[in-house]
Amino acid sequence: MASATLENSRSNVTARPRLALVWTSVARAHLVYALRGERSNELQLRLNDAHLVV
Numbered sequence: 001m002a003s004a005t006l007e008n009s010r011s012n013v014t015a016r017p018r019l020a021l022v023w024t025s026v027a028r029a030h031l032v033y034a035l036r037g038e039r040s041n042e043l044q045l046r047l048n049d050a051h052l053v054v
Helices: 002-036 040-053
Strands: none
Touching: 002 040
16 A cells, blocks of 8 residues: 555655646746737647647
């Protein structure tokens, strides 16, 4: 039982940097959208690419 909890905590530690990377990509896409005034479908494509990283 304790080993399963330890394993879960390890996977959470490795998942956090990936989650941070996704949020960084999403934030960057929003910033690019705001600066360039890109169409929403182009932004959606970028968001989809960001989620593929995970």
